[in-house]
Amino acid sequence: MESFPTEIHQGLQHMSESVFVGLCEIVGTSQQVALRRDTVDIKEMVENRLITNDNLIRMMSGSRREGFRLKGSDIDTMYWFNDHRVIMDMSQSEYYNTANTILIFADSSESPPGFTLLQKLTPSTRLIEMTKVKLARSHTMFYLPVDSESYSEAVGGQSWFKRMRQDFALDIMLCNKIFFISELLPEQKSALRSRNHILQIPVFVMLHFLEFLCYRHIDTTLSLAALDELQVLVHHGRRPLVHKMQREISWEILGICQQMTGNLEAALYSYQQSQITQHPFFNIQTARQRRIQDIVQSTQHQYTEDLPLD
Structure with a gap:
């Protein structure tokens, strides 16, 4: 009776090894899965560098993107225009040239987990949102003085011309x-x-x-x-x-x-x-x-x- 737990343990270990070997035959080893994933990343990186703003960007997703090769599994592929960029914060819009780029704002603040709301920023709405970001800064001056410490910390070392241009409304x-x-x-x-x-x-x-x-x-x-x-x-x-x-x-x-x-x-x-x-x-x-x-x-x-x- 004392050997019974040991036999169970050995049996479970053998079963786990068998399951692992079977899975490796189906989806590949962990090294193979990682190699497939890296191959897709490198392939897409090279292809996307050759794409101009007039072309579509292709991105594989789903199980194949993760390196698995499951029989009967569908192929998930996403396409989007190269001149479209998704931003997570309105302040990021300052880093893009809107003359040839369309910004899409991803807002997940009121969405359930795993979902997000996508809002296309037209030139008008983008300008408004950028203005709201700038005006919300604690050191922006209107008619009355702001907190001197916040203002000095934010604009210290800048010329008066730059201060007046960027921080005065x-x-x-x-x-x-x-x-x-x-x-x-x-x-x-x-x-x-x-x-x-x-x-x-x-x-x-x-x-x-x-x-x-x-x-x-x-x-x-x-x-x-x-x-x-x-x-x-x-x-x-x-x-x-x-x-x-x-x-x-x-x-x-x-x-x-x-x-x-x-x-x-x-x-x-x-x-x-x-x-x-x-x-x-x-x-x-x-x-x-x-x-x-x-x-x-x-x-x-x-x-x-x-x-x-x-």
Whole structure:
């Protein structure tokens, strides 16, 4: 009886060895598997170096990529354009030439394990995301000083010219003789009729405004998220992001976005706040009154349609 455990142990050991030998005959030894994997890596590396931006990149995946050769197993192969690059962080976009490269952002923050969301960065959205990254830096200066220690640590040793160019953010100045954004066309025309040639918009208000417009036809969720950020910014009017004299145009832009989404009640409130905080610097009251009239007429028309018929 005492030899029984020993016999079992020897039997299991012999069985394990037999299974290992059988697997090696089927899939190959560990050295063979590693050699196959390295061969595929080297082959693809050489092929991809010969590919221009106009060609497709081929990449083997699945069990064959891992070096296994299983009878009946399918062959998994991925193809993608050579001018497409996947980035995991928005800050990585600075290292690519977007003139000949299309960036795809992989966002796994809200995805289940093993999955990711891929978002193609158009030139407009890429520029916005890059701007958000730069403005989020702790040493970026607006109107008021930032933490001196963080600023010195970040820009120490740089010339004043480089500091001003990279680490100082000012308002967006739109020349009213040039129509940049169709949604702001009435405001620019209104200001121009009053001989106001500049429309000065806080940088974060413009950022969220453009983000809302760009994502509106691409991703509704991101567009509404941008509108939420704009609403929080304007409602709180936190300096130095929104100066007191800029609240009029900020409320106006918020109202435009809300009106575009069909939230007429919120838009009307924003236009009224824009009127309350109006500043002679902007001269956009004509455009605002027209927008308010459009909302009132639309509401009255809807109310008339909802009246019961006798």
